Amino acid sequence: MPLYTVTTQIGVLSAESKAKLAAKVTTLHSKYSGVPKNWVHVVFQDYPPGSGFTAGLTSATAALILLIRSGRSADYKSGLVMRLWELLQSATGAADDQIVIGIHEVPPGQAMEMGKIMPGPAEQQAGH
Amino acid sequence: MPLYTVTTQIGVLSAESKAKLAAKVTTLHSKYSGVPKNWVHVVFQDYPPGSGFTAGLTSATAALILLIRSGRSADYKSGLVMRLWELLQSATGAADDQIVIGIHEVPPGQAMEMGKIMPGPAEQQAGH
Amino acid sequence: MPLYTVTTQIGVLSAESKAKLAAKVTTLHSKYSGVPKNWVHVVFQDYPPGSGFTAGLTSATAALILLIRSGRSADYKSGLVMRLWELLQSATGAADDQIVIGIHEVPPGQAMEMGKIMPGPAEQQAGH
Numbered sequence: 001m002p003l004y005t006v007t008t009q010i011g012v013l014s015a016e017s018k019a020k021l022a023a024k025v026t027t028l029h030s031k032y033s034g035v036p037k038n039w040v041h042v043v044f045q046d047y048p049p050g051s052g053f054t055a056g057l058t059s060a061t062a063a064l065i066l067l068i069r070s071g072r073s074a075d076y077k078s079g080l081v082m083r084l085w086e087l088l089q090s091a092t093g094a095a096d097d098q099i100v101i102g103i104h105e106v107p108p109g110q111a112m113e114m115g116k117i118m119p120g121p122a123e124q125q126a127g128h
Numbered sequence: 129m130p131l132y133t134v135t136t137q138i139g140v141l142s143a144e145s146k147a148k149l150a151a152k153v154t155t156l157h158s159k160y161s162g163v164p165k166n167w168v169h170v171v172f173q174d175y176p177p178g179s180g181f182t183a184g185l186t187s188a189t190a191a192l193i194l195l196i197r198s199g200r201s202a203d204y205k206s207g208l209v210m211r212l213w214e215l216l217q218s219a220t221g222a223a224d225d226q227i228v229i230g231i232h233e234v235p236p237g238q239a240m241e242m243g244k245i246m247p248g249p250a251e252q253q254a255g256h
Numbered sequence: 257m258p259l260y261t262v263t264t265q266i267g268v269l270s271a272e273s274k275a276k277l278a279a280k281v282t283t284l285h286s287k288y289s290g291v292p293k294n295w296v297h298v299v300f301q302d303y304p305p306g307s308g309f310t311a312g313l314t315s316a317t318a319a320l321i322l323l324i325r326s327g328r329s330a331d332y333k334s335g336l337v338m339r340l341w342e343l344l345q346s347a348t349g350a351a352d353d354q355i356v357i358g359i360h361e362v363p364p365g366q367a368m369e370m371g372k373i374m375p376g377p378a379e380q381q382a383g384h
Contacts, residue, residue: 019306019314038311042308043308053146104360175301228367
């Protein structure tokens, strides 16, 4: 954790585009949060045309859902989501009304990473 | 946002059924919540037979997970989930023990829609 | 609910491995939580090679996200996540830095199972 799930219509992101976007998101997240790069996971889930809808009409909707530990400030999260929007829109070329981005949180005690129950963001900083 | 993710076994929902369900869900959500239709996104994620299980046995499990901004009342949410159950069961024909529906919430400040950090439900109403 | 979503690269889990893992997870969850087996749903979402990344590099990342009702203790959740880690790592053979596990919670009043708004964990025990 963090775990990024990026959902786009098949064909919107080529293999090369996925690799580039994953690299950019990972670098951004690691710098922004101070967590090691190998904690950052990105999975792309493509859907076929006819399986995405906006306003009830077929649309190449692009969604990025990020799962992080709880404990970060509101500013941290709104700042991150704005940076992610730029990366996702730049990679997909999607219109503003075709993009959704949200950050989900789970308490560190109910998540595991690297074989261990996760420390809280504060404990982690103290430990470094 | 809202973002609906509907997960069903391949073949349960035809392209036509997906379009109809997406249109019904979008109309319901827009009327129920008062948000514009083009904020409503629906993505269908199909899985092949043998990838869904209920009670540990293969099953055409149907899941609808809805992601909304936090700030709505408990009645609003339980009322919405009951209406969604009817739409999903009617579209999939799934038995009661094959359906799961849940509403996830994220604080508006950590979600973006239409290129902007989301307003809270109350602020939005005040602005209309 | 509970709803388990297991995300792995295509080929990591055969149909037989999925069936075995789903059975083990279902048995574990039912014993651990005291809920009936037919409340437990497991869906596998595979992605093609080149769609999973760890540390910004392609990787057969394995994620298990569990959605439960809120109301369980912190010990309950950390104990469950550790048991799930063992099952997922054993089934996938993934390295420690390729696995992510997290437990999401939704209030019972905004989830449905078996055609009914879910009771809280305490109410359920009292009712048995």
